[in-house]
Amino acid sequence: MKIIKYIMAAALMTTVSAGLAVEAAEKAKKDPMQLVRGAKAWAQTCSRCHNMRAPKELTDEEWEVSATHMRVRANLPGDMVRDIIVFLKASNNEKVKK
Amino acid sequence: MYRQLKKKILYAPLFTSMLLMSGGVAQSQETAVDFKNKIIELEQRISGLELLKQELQDLKTSLEEKDQIMTVKEERLDTEIKSIKSLRKTLSVREARPAAKWHLAGYADVGFEAVSGDAKDTFVAGKFNPSFHFQFKDWIMFESELEIETSEDGETQIAVEYSQLNFLLHDNATLVVGKFLSPIGQFQERLHPSWINRVVNMPAGFGHGGVQPTSDVGFMLRGGVAASDDFTFTYALAVGNGPRFGHDEDELELEGFGRDNDSNKSLGGRLAFVHKSSFELGFSYLDAGLSSEGGLQPDGDIEPAKSADYRLWGMDMAYSKGPWDIRAEYLNSKSTPVVVLEEGHGGAEPVSWETWYAQVAYRLSGISDNPVIGKIEPVLRYGEFKVRVEDVLMASSEKRWNLGVNYWLAPTIVVKAGIERRNFILVSRTDETRYQLQMAYGF
Known part of the structure; x- marks a missing residue:
């Protein structure tokens, strides 16, 4: 029964927080300082566990997924990860931009 | 007078006639010149018209040629427009797809190991761990890592390291459901991949038969919060099926089981503070119940039913900045039998596990600009592992030294050479020296 309560609580949190996550993502799009913060966060956080990969190693789409993976694994705040993604996408010289 | 008048009258017509005659000759002479001039003028006009006609002909030819060229170009343009339309269609499909994205990562390694004593030198097949x-x-991520390796008997072994759904609830909270790597400590979750681990092997007490849980099945809430401009607070709180008794009394099975055997869920996690200087300090805790129904085991032994409380706590630190990579970790766990009055219960014995290690690696790029020397990284690790059953030290207890040199071919490709000295605490077990070589590639 305890487990059912845990699952119910988790489902409720999922519903409430999904809206907040989308709102935060929209807000971040308008911030011109993201690139600077992203470069700083990239330099400080990635090397805490492993050598840093060059931004050119992955495409925009791959960096988005890879950074989300690291957000979960390294407990990085979501806004910091969005900053890092902006920096990596701007630094990988991918020709086709969305 | 009359005669003069008559003479004048006679002369007048004559004069008039002469005058008329002289005028007619002059007129006839002007008409010929004019005619000649007109002929010349007409000839010039005809010549001009011929030129115009030629020019018109040239123009017509040129227009026809250009028309042909235009026709060809129009055909090409039509083709290109069709191609662009097709491309736009493809791109519009792609633009609609980024809602679902994926990435393949992982690592692989190969190696060689020579062991002192009677053990044979051997090539190590290594592991291949693709991660999907x-x-x-920005809502959900599914991720899974397989571990594929060749056993000593030549069989291919495949295991699921983790297979989890991540719900990105909030910037500071992610709900993880499924089989996940244990959040206890820092090594198992973040440092064990061979391209990240600075030493060939894991520290003593980590891995099978050790203290460190490897994975669990259940759910976990985790995330990070910027506590101030200088500090970030991170957390991972997990509920899972938990560990089980191992085959031997001094061992536990600490990997995630797909089904709980006793309804006793494990509860644990890790809290940590990360300073902006790249210094991290973490605290871990795990509480679980162990039980076994006993009975006839697959190997023929008869096991009594037993149950115990299991508790683990630990601390870890890391400082990784520039050429320095310094880490230390301590884990302590105990299994305390639950005394049950029912017959057949209480078969467990109190067991305690303790392990710690400290490790320093330094990349020579910190002292040399030479592109070859700068890729060299010496590393030193020391650790201890002690297992006690009813306060009696077990044979697996050891002190372990690792000294190695790494050469980084690329940020994610490393060649590691090392010496590992295992000093077993009980004299009944012979010490070992291992000479190790490994190449690891993170992709």
């Missing part, structure tokens, strides 16, 4: 990440928008 699938993400839907």
